[in-house]
Amino acid sequence: MKTRGFVIAIDALLSLIILFSMIGLAFSAFDHSGGEWNERFRLSSFAHHAGVTLESSSYLSRAVTLDSTTGVQSFLDSFPQNMCGSVAVYPSPDTNTADFIVSKNGCSSITGESEVVSQGFMVASPPDVNLYVARITVWVNQG
Amino acid sequence: MNPIQIGGKKGQLYASDALLSLVVFAFALALIAGINYQLVAQSDSTNQTDVQDAAAIRTITTLLSSPGEPVYWETLTDRNAVKSVGLANHHAGISIEKWNAFVDWNADDYTSLKQWMGLGTSNFYLSMADINRTVLGYAGIQPTDVNSVSVVVFPSVYQQKPVVVQMQVYPT
Numbered sequence: 248m249k250t251r252g253f254v255i256a257i258d259a260l261l262s263l264i265i266l267f268s269m270i271g272l273a274f275s276a277f278d279h280s281g282g283e284w285n286e287r288f289r290l291s292s293f294a295h296h297a298g299v300t301l302e303s304s305s306y307l308s309r310a311v312t313l314d315s316t317t318g319v320q321s322f323l324d325s326f327p328q329n330m331c332g333s334v335a336v337y338p339s340p341d342t343n344t345a346d347f348i349v350s351k352n353g354c355s356s357i358t359g360e361s362e363v364v365s366q367g368f369m370v371a372s373p374p375d376v377n378l379y380v381a382r383i384t385v386w387v388n389q390g
Numbered sequence: 391m392n393p394i395q396i397g398g399k400k401g402q403l404y405a406s407d408a409l410l411s412l413v414v415f416a417f418a419l420a421l422i423a424g425i426n427y428q429l430v431a432q433s434d435s436t437n438q439t440d441v442q443d444a445a446a447i448r449t450i451t452t453l454l455s456s457p458g459e460p461v462y463w464e465t466l467t468d469r470n471a472v473k474s475v476g477l478a479n480h481h482a483g484i485s486i487e488k489w490n491a492f493v494d495w496n497a498d499d500y501t502s503l504k505q506w507m508g509l510g511t512s513n514f515y516l517s518m519a520d521i522n523r524t525v526l527g528y529a530g531i532q533p534t535d536v537n538s539v540s541v542v543v544f545p546s547v548y549q550q551k552p553v554v555v556q557m558q559v560y561p562t
Contacts, residue, residue, distance in 0.1 A: 256407070259407070259411070263414065266418055270418075270421070270422065285440060285443045285444055285447060288447060289443075289447055289542060292447065292451060292544065293543070293544055293545070296454065296544040296545050296546060297545045299482045299547075300483075300545040300546055300547050300552050301552070303481055303482050303483050303547040303550075304483075304547050304550060304551055304552045305550070306552065321521050321522075322521055322545070322552050324521070325519075325520075325521035325522070325523065325545075325552070325554050326543075326545075326554075327543045327554075330543070
């Protein structure tokens with residue numbers, strides 16, 4: 248009695264696995280092209296510039312002195328439509344409890360890639376000068 | 391595939407495993423060849439966009455972070471003496487004098503300005519607006535086709551107030 252059939256050899260299976268893994272890796276490498284790096288760099292540079300801008304324009308120190316976040320809120324609302332951001336200000340060195348947290352209108356939670364930068368700034372409170380830390384978070388609005 | 395003799399006749403035996411391997415090989419080859427064309431076309435397009443995006447990011451970063459070289463370039467009458475253009479003042483903001491010199495240069499000779507900015511054959515449009523989106527100034531040529539434009543927006547400071555600087559780079 249003759250019976251026909253296939254023998255699934257381990258070496259054949261292994262070669263198939265290697266073949267499709269290589270195809271998969273090629274696609275994966277293609278997906279991680281320069282575009283992703285550009286986006287990442289753009290986000291981190293934006294966060295850095297936002298921190299420097301808030302400090303240089305005295306919006307942060309004014310927010311602490313006047314106990315008003317209107318200026319910081321306006322600044323965050325001027326971000327491009329697809330960009331979200333929030334600013335949390337802490338009295339240094341205690342960075343656990345924020346004095347205030349402001350987020351761009353329409354941006355509630357962080358979605359996707361985000362970047363965080365810390366920006367120190369001084370607030371004069373004669374005869375003292377107090378140090379504060381602002382933590383600026385920016386992310387791409389995927390909503 | 392070993393040649394064997396059956397009943398005095400010469401022939402070739404096609405083994406099932408050899409046939410199967412041929413089918414798998416042909417399938418993989420067809421798959422790779424089929425997507426190769428699409429990948430190459432997509433890659434060319436993506437690379438062009440990536441290069442343009444990178445140029446936009448590099449240009450706006452240089453403009454906002456560097457005072458230019460020499461640092462007093464805005465005072466020079468001979469623009470050939472300018473090695474690089476930058477707008478940053480000593481307080482990490484945009485210098486009024488440098489911005490005005492930049493806008494003047496753009497009005498006088500847009501082509502040489504973009505060469506100095508390292509943009510080569512690409513065009514640019516740089517605008518600065520306050521946080522209420524009121525445009526305070528601009529330079530370059532506004533693009534007409536928005537589909538091929540790389541846009542980068544960074545915050546900065548101008549006259550002690552926050553501004554939003556937008557750089558658009560697009561092919562000629």
